[in-house]
Amino acid sequence: MRYRFVLGAVVVGVPLLLAVLGPPFAGEPGPRGMSFVPGDGHWLGTDFVGRDVWHQVLHGGRPVVVTALTATALAYAVAVPLGLLAALTHRRALEELLMRPLDVLLAVPSLLLILLVSAVFEPGAAGLAVLVAVVNIPDAARIVRAAAAQSAARPAVEALRMQGETWWRMAVGHVARSTLRTLAADAGVRLTGVLYLVATAAFLGVGVAPDAADWAVMVDRNRTGLALQPWAVVVPALLIVALTTGSNLLFDAALDKPATERERQQ
Template identity: 30%
Template sequence: MTLPSATHAITQNIPSRRSGLGRLARRHPVVLIGGGLLIGLIIVAVTAPVFAGDPAAMDPFKRLRPPSAESWFGSDNLGRDVFARTIFGARISLLVGLLSAACAALGGLVIGVLAGYIRAFDNIMMRVMDGLMSIPTILLAIALISLTGPGLGILVIAIAIPETPAVARLVRSVVLSVRERPYVEAALCGGARLPKVLWRHILPSTIPALMVQSATVCASAILTEAALSFLGVGVPPEIPSWGNMIANSRLYLAIAPLTIFAPGIGLAVTVLAVNLLGDGLRDMFDPRSKRRR
């Protein structure tokens, strides 16, 4: 290919990418809004040390100060910058939410695929999943954390375990509907081995449902982390988290309302972004919505 023709091909790709983004905005604006909000929150959380200051710095002479040019959201009861702690709190919530969703999705995918295809495994694992689903998430997380002590790793595990059964049951239902389709039976009749059939024909069919369910798990994990931190069994108190910020500042609501409103608004916006993304992905992958268009 000559240089002019290569340049022409590149310039043709740019409008096509723009038209693809415009098509996504027209057909699925909720995905664009939710994904944009979530990406923006992740960027803010990652770049927090650049502009947010030190969330652990205390100054007893600046306790419960109102918002100012030096401290945009004021200070808490220990003289710490509420703005810095709110921005750094986004790191904990997003990290716990994304890691919990990833662990629950991976565990639920493995269990759901095996349970949906191997009937002997199905009878055992679904009874175990039913038992886990009967236990409230908060109580199970508190029980696990009380055995090992608070920490980020155990918090992720404690949230992911109760969320895994819902993912496993969803994946299992998809596998049960796909395993009877002609192309799967044709692959088995052609001599394909079971791992290859699972990898090439079964797993791709579970991805859309898994993505939607992962968004739901992520939003639930963020709320669960905030609730556990509020109760004092989440991340350690020295780590800024929206849950422990609300818990520490609830007695000073009348004096310094931003100490509660700032982390509360951050929590609400984050959960809203994840839920919007999940709802948009559900509409995007729903065949009935495609037929309506």
């Protein structure tokens, strides 16, 4: 429905605009001081060490958004070819070689794996994005394979194979199109899960400095003083929630579009 798209665009647009335009327009922070209520040059007051909360909010969105979007894109960049290859191959051994290692990785709790790796290495924002992408690849690849398997078994694909068409034409030109609606449904849920992992990792101090301007770090850093200074916790938490909720509304609106005749045939 159109109203769902508009609502999703508005909800997700606020944190995205803050993430994109916040740092350039943040300017200089207000003078340090202990002001737990808006005023004295601090629109949202100050945090527990006297830093301007509004200034932190403007700077804190970009790390969360960039890391989450990068991790999601990396996960699909690997998972989609793997899933399509597993669905299109007629070699059982190759399919097992592709999918069974992913099943082993899927059995390990995502956050536990991130914490274990971060205990050995010290990942920055880029390293955190790669780690989150890696733990999302197995599940995404299985979904792609399941969505593509039925289309890959249809006579049209068999005809293309008998004509000697390339794997690329069969996978991208035919089979991949049948998975688009499934991937759209999965993307909203996956982005929510990625945001959860990124925010939780930042909350635990993985991939970001303890005093970084980051929405998740702000929640962690100020949660003990929630009763005195709620804005330092509530505002970044609501912005993270808006990202996940708005993204799902947008993907749901995309799924409301009726399937084309070609998609129904596939």
